[in-house]
Amino acid sequence: MTKDxxxxxxxxxxxxxxxxxxxxxxxxxxxxxxxxxxxxxxKIDKLEEANRNSMRINLYVDNKFSRIATNRLNNKEELxxxxxxxxxxxxxxxxxxxxxxxxxxLYYKGGGADLKTVDQGxxxxxxxxxxxxxxxxxxxxxxxxxxxxxxxATYNDEMSGNVMVASNGFEGDRENSYYSxxxxxxxxxxxxxxxxxxxxxxxxxNDLIKEGVGEQALKKALDKLGQKKIQxxxxxxxxxxxxxxxxxxPLIEALNGSSIQQKNSFLIGxxxxxxxxxxxxxxxxxFIVSGRGSRLFDGEGLATKKRAIIDQGVLKGYYIDTYYGKxxxxxxxxxxxxxxxxxxxxxxxxxxxxxxxxxxLVTGFNGGNSNGSTxxxxxxxxxxxxxxxxxxxPVSEMNITGNFKQVWKDLVAVGNDVYTGSxxxxxxxxxxxxxxxxx
Amino acid sequence: xxxxxxxxxxxxGVAVAGTMVLPPLLNxxxxxxxxxxxxxxxxxxxxxxxMLQKVIAEAMSKGGDYADLFFEHKISNTLGLEDGNVNQAYxxxxxxxxxxxLKGDQTGFAYTETTTLQDMLKVAKTAANIxxxxxxxxxxxxxxxxxPNYYKISQKWENVSVDDKIPYVQKxxxxxxxxxxxVTKVRAFLMDDSAYVMFYNSEGLLTHDYRPMSSLVALCVMxxxxxxxxxxxxxxxxxxxxxxxxxLVEELAQETIDRTNILFxxxxxxxxxxPVVLGAGGxxxxxxxxxxxxxxxxxxxxxxxxxxDKMGKxxxxxxxxxxxxxxxxxxxxxxxxxxxxNDVKKIxxxxxxxxxxxxxxxxxxxxxxxxxxxxxRRQSFRHVPIPRMRITxxxxxxxxxxxxxxxxxxxxxxxxxxxxxxxxxxGDFTFFVKSxxxxxxxxxxxPIKDINIxxxxxxxxADITMAAGDYKIQNSTGMCGxxxxxxxxxxxxxxxxxxxLTVGGTSA
Numbered sequence: 038m039t040k041d042x043x044x045x046x047x048x049x050x051x052x053x054x055x056x057x058x059x060x061x062x063x064x065x066x067x068x069x070x071x072x073x074x075x076x077x078x079x080k081i082d083k084l085e086e087a088n089r090n091s092m093r094i095n096l097y098v099d100n101k102f103s104r105i106a107t108n109r110l111n112n113k114e115e116l117x118x119x120x121x122x123x124x125x126x127x128x129x130x131x132x133x134x135x136x137x138x139x140x141x142x143l144y145y146k147g148g149g150a151d152l153k154t155v156d157q158g159x160x161x162x163x164x165x166x167x168x169x170x171x172x173x174x175x176x177x178x179x180x181x182x183x184x185x186x187x188x189x190a191t192y193n194d195e196m197s198g199n200v201m202v203a204s205n206g207f208e209g210d211r212e213n214s215y216y217s218x219x220x221x222x223x224x225x226x227x228x229x230x231x232x233x234x235x236x237x238x239x240x241x242x243n244d245l246i247k248e249g250v251g252e253q254a255l256k257k258a259l260d261k262l263g264q265k266k267i268q269x270x271x272x273x274x275x276x277x278x279x280x281x282x283x284x285x286x287p288l289i290e291a292l293n294g295s296s297i298q299q300k301n302s303f304l305i306g307x308x309x310x311x312x313x314x315x316x317x318x319x320x321x322x323x324f325i326v327s328g329r330g331s332r333l334f335d336g337e338g339l340a341t342k343k344r345a346i347i348d349q350g351v352l353k354g355y356y357i358d359t360y361y362g363k364x365x366x367x368x369x370x371x372x373x374x375x376x377x378x379x380x381x382x383x384x385x386x387x388x389x390x391x392x393x394x395x396x397x398l399v400t401g402f403n404g405g406n407s408n409g410s411t412x413x414x415x416x417x418x419x420x421x422x423x424x425x426x427x428x429x430x431p432v433s434e435m436n437i438t439g440n441f442k443q444v445w446k447d448l449v450a451v452g453n454d455v456y457t458g459s460x461x462x463x464x465x466x467x468x469x470x471x472x473x474x475x476x
Numbered sequence: 477x478x479x480x481x482x483x484x485x486x487x488x489g490v491a492v493a494g495t496m497v498l499p500p501l502l503n504x505x506x507x508x509x510x511x512x513x514x515x516x517x518x519x520x521x522x523x524x525x526x527m528l529q530k531v532i533a534e535a536m537s538k539g540g541d542y543a544d545l546f547f548e549h550k551i552s553n554t555l556g557l558e559d560g561n562v563n564q565a566y567x568x569x570x571x572x573x574x575x576x577x578l579k580g581d582q583t584g585f586a587y588t589e590t591t592t593l594q595d596m597l598k599v600a601k602t603a604a605n606i607x608x609x610x611x612x613x614x615x616x617x618x619x620x621x622x623x624p625n626y627y628k629i630s631q632k633w634e635n636v637s638v639d640d641k642i643p644y645v646q647k648x649x650x651x652x653x654x655x656x657x658x659v660t661k662v663r664a665f666l667m668d669d670s671a672y673v674m675f676y677n678s679e680g681l682l683t684h685d686y687r688p689m690s691s692l693v694a695l696c697v698m699x700x701x702x703x704x705x706x707x708x709x710x711x712x713x714x715x716x717x718x719x720x721x722x723x724l725v726e727e728l729a730q731e732t733i734d735r736t737n738i739l740f741x742x743x744x745x746x747x748x749x750x751p752v753v754l755g756a757g758g759x760x761x762x763x764x765x766x767x768x769x770x771x772x773x774x775x776x777x778x779x780x781x782x783x784x785d786k787m788g789k790x791x792x793x794x795x796x797x798x799x800x801x802x803x804x805x806x807x808x809x810x811x812x813x814x815x816x817x818n819d820v821k822k823i824x825x826x827x828x829x830x831x832x833x834x835x836x837x838x839x840x841x842x843x844x845x846x847x848x849x850x851x852x853r854r855q856s857f858r859h860v861p862i863p864r865m866r867i868t869x870x871x872x873x874x875x876x877x878x879x880x881x882x883x884x885x886x887x888x889x890x891x892x893x894x895x896x897x898x899x900x901x902x903g904d905f906t907f908f909v910k911s912x913x914x915x916x917x918x919x920x921x922x923p924i925k926d927i928n929i930x931x932x933x934x935x936x937x938a939d940i941t942m943a944a945g946d947y948k949i950q951n952s953t954g955m956c957g958x959x960x961x962x963x964x965x966x967x968x969x970x971x972x973x974x975x976x977l978t979v980g981g982t983s984a
Contacts, residue, residue, distance in 0.1 A: 404906030474747030
């Protein structure tokens with residue numbers, strides 16, 4: 038579907054809803070084209086292509102709210118009936134005075150910089166080339182080590198486009214492209230068959246790192262051979278950059294308007310307070326060129342802003358959307374993250390390891406959860422024992438347990454190895470006093 | 477000998493010879509044999525048997541061994557309550573068809589969200605590309621399969637108005653507030669799905685399934701002397717509107733209250749290895765994570781599973797029987813036919829302690845040369861089927877719950893979980909315990925909360941040293957994720973003792 042076609046259907050649906058009893062309406066239409074090629078045993082194991090459309094309509098009817106979605110966009114008569122029935126159904130709900138579209142003055146009004154989130158050459162990437170990318174990384178592993186028992190290499194690409202219109206004066210569209218190469222390698226020695234995987238990704242096809250993905254996955258898998266659990270105890274933890282999001286997510290969720298209003302946050306009323314060590318500085322920056330989370334407006338149409346979330350451990354900002362902003366009597370800031378930029382330190386991962394006397398480098402998580410209201414957490418982990426600045430033993434089948442109110446205060450070092458392949462741009466982190474359970 | 481299609485039907489005895497010489501298009505009058513029920517599915521998807529055959533022919537045109545079409549029309553509704561009122565409703569309509577082509581173990585797949593012949597042929601052509609020989613496919617006879625019905629319902633959700641559902645959601649809120657004065661927040665959600673599925677494959681199999689789903693969820697926050705705690709409880713069945721009744725609301729409200737209340741005063745156990753007693757019901761999560769996924773035959777075919785070479789070997793005590801079933805009446809994990817058109821079977825994964833069967837889809841059952849088990853499932857028409865669990869449970873064992881607990885000197889008793897995970901190759905699995913109790917000198921003592929438990933699948937299975945007779949199925953909103961696909965599942969368990977698992981906690 039072209040952008041113009043999307044606008045045309047979206048505006049038609051909006052008008053139809055307004056003409057049939059809704060006072061406010063927001064319509065969003067998305068489509069997504071993707072392909073995936075998975076190879077193993079020197080053959081294509083799976084070839085998938087997808088083309089997905091969807092329309093979402095927020096209906097505000099007599100101070101009542103509902104949202105409907107469909108992927109049947111071809112028949113206006115049917116769509117019209119769907120909207121009319123939804124409006125009739127919405128009238129049965131209770132009133133909710135806080136449900137409205139955003140204030141128009143907060144909308145993005147155009148004129149923003151080109152954030153370069155899309156590869157204009159997406160459609161012209163040769164399918165044979167996609168297949169050969171996957172075979173190339175598989176070849177990096179085949180025959181390299183007799184302990185290898187399985188290799189899967191996957192190429193994936195995706196192009197998504199969205200247009201959004203709102204009845205109080207918003208119109209906006211955006212496009213994103215994404216390419217990735219991933220390898221997953223299983224090795225065997227004794228009973229266990231540990232698996233290592235590696236992924237590279239990009240927005241522009243030419244920028245995709247197409248070599249070394251298999252090698253990295255193989256190394257990750259071999260490094261895990263001989264994993265065992267060690268004695269329980271309190272130790273410092275180095276958390277590898279690509280895994281750091283696992284500990285940051287509960288903190289960000291606790292800053293969400295919905296969590297605060299529903300009392301499922303351990304950071305209620307903490308704005309301006311110290312919630313972490315001086316090393317904890319996070320900025321939400323929507324304007325990074327080719328950043329994975331870059332955007333000019335959010336899911337409600339609110340213009341995005343660069344803003345401090347946590348500055349040297351002091352909580353500066355929440356994530357408040359229009360609805361919870363009204364419920365909490367707070368200014369909306371946008372309810373979702375864009376690029377989360379963690380202020381880096383000056384050592385690379387090796388430097389952090391070398392500086393550690395005894396502790397554990399965590400390279401992967403296995404399950405676990407946290408309690409939003411209290412900040413308590415417990416996760417399964419794997420990684421390596423660090424002794425005198427060296428990795429001495431691969432470990433697995435262990436848990437870390439603690440409370441996020443304390444853990445972020447125990448952040449004692451930050452790496453300079455920011456991982457930019459995600460919208461959360463995080464370096465490796467070092468925490469003191471982590472409770473590890475093993476034997 | 478050339479036969480017209482009509483004379484072929486009249487002289488059914490020569491069916492095989494007849495098919496060989498018939499051009500596919502002449503098969504149209506076969507729809508005379510199609511049941512009215514099946515006809516309603518064809519009409520729903522605006523297709524004819526001839527169109528199905530044309531699309532299959534295109535899918536097979538490059539020399540694929542097998543192809544199938546999976547049509548799905550799903551209507552989902554959610555009604556939500558927050559801050560005292562039922563004030564939000566969400567509806568979703570999803571429609572389309574997935575075309576899959578197999579060549580040996582290789583898969584080609586594409587889908588379309590419209591079912592015009594032109595669009596279906598286009599995606600069939602894409603999926604066909606997994607093979608590259610000139611096709612020699614001969615269209616077969618259409619054979620309708622009428623599946624059994626494991627989820628009879630009395631009132632379809634599509635015929636129920638919003639205002640008939642609202643009082644039940646409101647009542648969940650009101651009961652939770654009535655039951656405990658510490659309650660400060662309640663959220664409640666009622667979800668209903670109606671999914672129509674139609675399946676046709678290159679072997680001529682044509683079938684359908686109507687899959688209802690009903691779920692009720694309650695979340696509650698309590699405050700006591702400055703401490704805030706929250707917990708939730710859910711129920712889910714393949715039922716229609718009859719799912720909702722006073723007893724269900726009462727049961728859910730009470731359970732939500734109990735699960736929140738226990739958290740006040742709960743602590744963390746001592747970190748490390750210890751005996752773990754798993755309570756009846758939801759503890760089936762242990763089977764699901766520690767063994768179930770590792771028994772899925774795709775991981776074994778790819779040699780990635782730690783159980784890859786354990787078939788026929790003893791992997792647990794001889795009183796242990798682990799079942800994978802999809803036929804329990806109105807159960808969330810049941811399906812009338814799997815997403816590859818196969819019969820749904822109750823299978824023993826572990827029989828008398830011996831690994832008896834993997835969990836198969838079409839590709840793996842062919843690879844292993846065994847009958848399909850009816851475990852080929854997909855999230856939607858956008859996804860390829862893969863081996864998936866349905867309802868996984870352990871049958872009752874010879875011990876009693878009291879004996880099991882009194883057997884433990886220091887350990888934990890756990891019966892309320894939120895999530896779990898497994899690393900297939902390493903065999904390490906985990907599950908997160910929302911609440912439970914310490915066991916000290918054979919007695920349940922101090923409540924515990926928010927800890928992860930981790931173990932190794934084969935070791936944990938071998939370490940189940942006692943199992944009670946109190947087996948029950950947990951009817952909550954279980955969702956199983958694998959390879960980017962989610963499917964509804966459920967599980968069950970008697971009380972069991974696992975000799976040793978690593979429990980998260982404090983070193984103090």
